Each structure stands twice: as C-alpha cells, then as structure tokens.
Amino acid sequence: MVYRNLVAGLVIALALTGVAACGQPAEQEPIAPVLEARSADIQLPADSIVISGNLPQGRTLGALLTDHDVLSTDRLALVSAVQEVFDVRRMRVGQPYAVDRLLDGHVRRFEYEIDGDRRVLVQADDANSFLASIESIPKEITVDAVEGQISRETPSLTQALDAAGERIDLALQMADIFSGELDFSSELQPGDEFRLVVERQTREGAFAGYGAILAAEFVASGRPLRAYRYTPDAGKPGYYDEQGRSLKRFFLKSPLKFEPRITSRFASSRRHPILGYTRAHNGVDYSAPPGAPVATVASGTVTLAGWTNGGGRTVRVRHNNGYQSEYLHLSAIAVRAGQHVSQGDLIGKVGSTGLATGPHLHYGLRRDGRYVNPVVEHRNMPPGEPVPYAELATFVLERTRLLELLQPGAIRAAN
Numbered sequence: 003m004v005y006r007n008l009v010a011g012l013v014i015a016l017a018l019t020g021v022a023a024c025g026q027p028a029e030q031e032p033i034a035p036v037l038e039a040r041s042a043d044i045q046l047p048a049d050s051i052v053i054s055g056n057l058p059q060g061r062t063l064g065a066l067l068t069d070h071d072v073l074s075t076d077r078l079a080l081v082s083a084v085q086e087v088f089d090v091r092r093m094r095v096g097q098p099y100a101v102d103r104l105l106d107g108h109v110r111r112f113e114y115e116i117d118g119d120r121r122v123l124v125q126a127d128d129a130n131s132f133l134a135s136i137e138s139i140p141k142e143i144t145v146d147a148v149e150g151q152i153s154r155e156t157p158s159l160t161q162a163l164d165a166a167g168e169r170i171d172l173a174l175q176m177a178d179i180f181s182g183e184l185d186f187s188s189e190l191q192p193g194d195e196f197r198l199v200v201e202r203q204t205r206e207g208a209f210a211g212y213g214a215i216l217a218a219e220f221v222a223s224g225r226p227l228r229a230y231r232y233t234p235d236a237g238k239p240g241y242y243d244e245q246g247r248s249l250k251r252f253f254l255k256s257p258l259k260f261e262p263r264i265t266s267r268f269a270s271s272r273r274h275p276i277l278g279y280t281r282a283h284n285g286v287d288y289s290a291p292p293g294a295p296v297a298t299v300a301s302g303t304v305t306l307a308g309w310t311n312g313g314g315r316t317v318r319v320r321h322n323n324g325y326q327s328e329y330l331h332l333s334a335i336a337v338r339a340g341q342h343v344s345q346g347d348l349i350g351k352v353g354s355t356g357l358a359t360g361p362h363l364h365y366g367l368r369r370d371g372r373y374v375n376p377v378v379e380h381r382n383m384p385p386g387e388p389v390p391y392a393e394l395a396t397f398v399l400e401r402t403r404l405l406e407l408l409q410p411g412a413i414r415a416a417n
C-alpha cells in the first residue's frame with residue numbers, strides 16, 4: 003500500500019512538471035513514458051504485474067518464479083512457505099497459477115490450483131516472509147436443464163451431449179445412473195431422447211464442472227426411464243425410480259463404462275484361440291480399446307492383484323453372497339490385495355497381458371467357487387435397497403419437485 007501511494011505521488015509530481023518540462027528537452031526523455039501511460043489510462047499505473055498461466059512442462063516452482071523475475075530471496079521463502087502446506091513436487095503440468103509481483107521483484111501474492119476444488123494461496127506479510135494456506139475455490143452452483151436426442155448424426159450418448167454443448171463427464175454420470183437398466187452401446191435408437199436436471203458449477207462466471215444430476219429421463223424406443231436423486235436419512239445419495247425402487251443393481255451391467263461388444267461368450271467348452279485345444283471359457287470377453295477403465299462390478303475386497311499364468315495382470319474381488327469376480331489381461335492394476343472397493347471403482351485398465359490375441363477384457367464370475375455365466379447372473383440379481391418405507395412421503399415430495407423441473411422450459415421459467 004505504501005508502495006502504491008509512492009508511485010501515485012510520483013506520477014502526479016511528474017504530471018505537474020510535465021508542462022514545464024516541454025521547454026526543457028533535456029529533462030523530457032525520462033518523463034515521457036510515464037506521461038504516455040497516464041494519457042492512455044486515467045487509472046493510476048499498476049505498481050505490480052499479475053502474471054498468470056499454466057504450469058509448463060519441466061519447470062519447478064522455483065524455476066517458474068525465476069522466469070517471472072522474482073527476487074531470489076522471495077523465491078526461496080515462497081517455495082518453502084508452499085512446501086509447508088503442499089508438496090511442491092506434486093504440482094502438475096498444465097495447472098493454472100498466478101503471480102502478483104511488484105515492480106521491484108518482490109511477490110505480493112501467489113496462487114496455484116491443486117485441482118478444480120482447491121488452491122494454494124500465498125500472501126506476503128510485512129517482513130518479506132510468506133504465509134501459505136490451502137483454500138477451497140469459491141464456486142456458484144446453479145441448476146440447469148440439458149436435453150438431447152439420439153440421431154443418425156449423433157448415435158451415442160457422448161455425441162448427443164456434445165451436440166447439446168455439454169461435456170463427456172456428463173455422459174459418464176448419466177450412463178452410471180442407468181447402467182442397470184440400459185446398455186448404452188447397443189440399445190440406443192435414433193429418436194431416443196433424454197432430459198437432465200443437473201447442477202452446474204461456475205467460477206467467476208466460467209463453467210467449472212458439473213455437480214450432481216438431480217433427475218434424469220431417458221426415453222428409449224418410446225419407453226421412458228426416469229431417475230430421481232434422493233438421500234435417505236441414514237445413507238448416501240442414490241437414484242430411484244417413480245416408486246422409490248433403487249436403480250442400483252448388485253452388479254453393474256458390465257465392468258466397462260459403456261457396455262462394449264461381447265466377442266466371446268461364456269461356454270462350458272470351446273477351442274482356445276492360442277492353446278489350440280478345447281477348454282471351457284470361464285467368462286466373457288469384451289472388445290475394448292487398450293487403456294479403457296475397468297470397474298469392479300460390485301463392492302467387495304480385492305483378493306488378488308497381480309500376475310497369473312494365462313491371465314496376465316489380473317484382479318480378483320470377493321463380494322457378498324458367495325460371489326467372486328475376476329478381470330484378466332489388464333495393462334495396469336489400480337488396487338492392492340486386501341483393499342476394499344466400492345461398486346464402480348476403478349480397478350485397472352484394459353490390456354493384452356498373458357494369453358491374449360489382442361487388447362480385450364476377460365471378465366469372469368464365480369458363485370460359491372464355480373464359474374457361472376456373468377451375463378445371466380447379473381440380470382438375475384435383485385436390485386439395491388429401495389427408499390425406506392418411513393421416508394416414502396418425503397421421497398414423493400422430492401420426486402414431484404424434480405419431475406416439474408424435468409418439464410421442458412420449467413427451469414428457464416423459474417430463472
């Protein structure tokens with residue numbers, strides 16, 4: 003503040019002497035730049051420069067500050083202040099940052115975004131030292147409606163949402179909600195429609211990601227499916243149909259987000275493509291691109307996460323009711339043996355390790371130790387818990403509110 007006043011005073015002094023200086027060419031040169039700045043902008047000139055950007059490849063925080071002409075004493079003090087609240091080695095390429103640097107090379111304020119929700123904030127105090135803290139990024143949440151249509155030009159959910167100006171994460175959220183009801187890769191038809199009521203997060207007016215989908219409707223071949231978000235008194239938020247039945251299934255429809263093509267079915271015997279002789283196929287093979295995320299089909303405990311003969315990188319998960327699921331040929335494993343996993347958690351990525359002719363996911367399911375056909379088994383398992391009986395009246399009120407918001411134009415009218 004003192005510095006700012008000093009600069010302001012200097013400008014006024016120069017401005018006052020400006021007229022007189024015209025007759026004295028010798029003194030004019032140093033004055034001219036300041037006067038120019040003043041005439042171009044009635045505001046006082048800035049006493050600092052705010053530099054913002056995205057963390058470039060291969061630059062440490064220290065190197066970045068040097069790039070921006072920060073004094074070395076400030077650089078060292080700032081890095082160690084940050085280190086007290088956030089490991090500077092975990093700073094990631096591409097994350098936004100901003101440096102507010104005084105003209106003399108001292109830093110007044112520094113900001114680095116850890117992720118979409120948190121930032122490191124560093125502020126200078128009087129004695130050339132810095133105070134760092136981690137703060138949540140302020141966001142505004144608005145409720146918005148999104149609608150789209152499956153057509154010949156936009157045959158997938160992702161493409162339909164893209165055409166509606168939305169992003170792929172919304173397609174994933176929606177596919178999750180209806181994953182027990184609809185196969186988004188093979189059951190979609192031109193003319194299918196959807197509407198969503200979704201929370202939209204904004205930061206200073208700019209889109210900053212989706213919040214929860216509050217209600218969703220998908221009309222597949224004329225059959226409307228609806229999902230309402232509701233949080234039972236003692237529990238986590240979930241999605242329910244009109245009657246308060248859970249849309250969650252004991253098993254996901256498949257371990258892959260968008261149910262891919264089955265290239266090899268479960269069979270008690272078939273000719274093995276590599277070994278040549280006939281043997282049972284203890285699961286189903288899904289064609290999927292290498293690196294595609296693989297999710298556990300139900301909650302449980304990881305019993306194996308490592309290499310098996312033939313299976314390559316393999317994960318096995320033990321579930322309730324005597325079930326065990328297994329995922330073979332992975333390129334990468336994301337869990338450890340003994341770890342608890344929740345339905346839908348990432349456990350690895352599609353690959354072609356072990357005895358595999360190419361990248362695919364072999365998915366197997368055992369019940370009481372014996373291999374069973376996962377496709378049949380998934381279909382036959384009962385759904386998750388419904389809305390508790392005592393809360394049905396509350397649920398109906400919430401459902402009615404959300405159903406109104408789902409009507410075309412309802413949200414625009416309310417805003």
Ligand SMILES: [Zn+2]
Pocket residue numbers: 266283285286287363364365
């Ligand atoms: Zn297989």
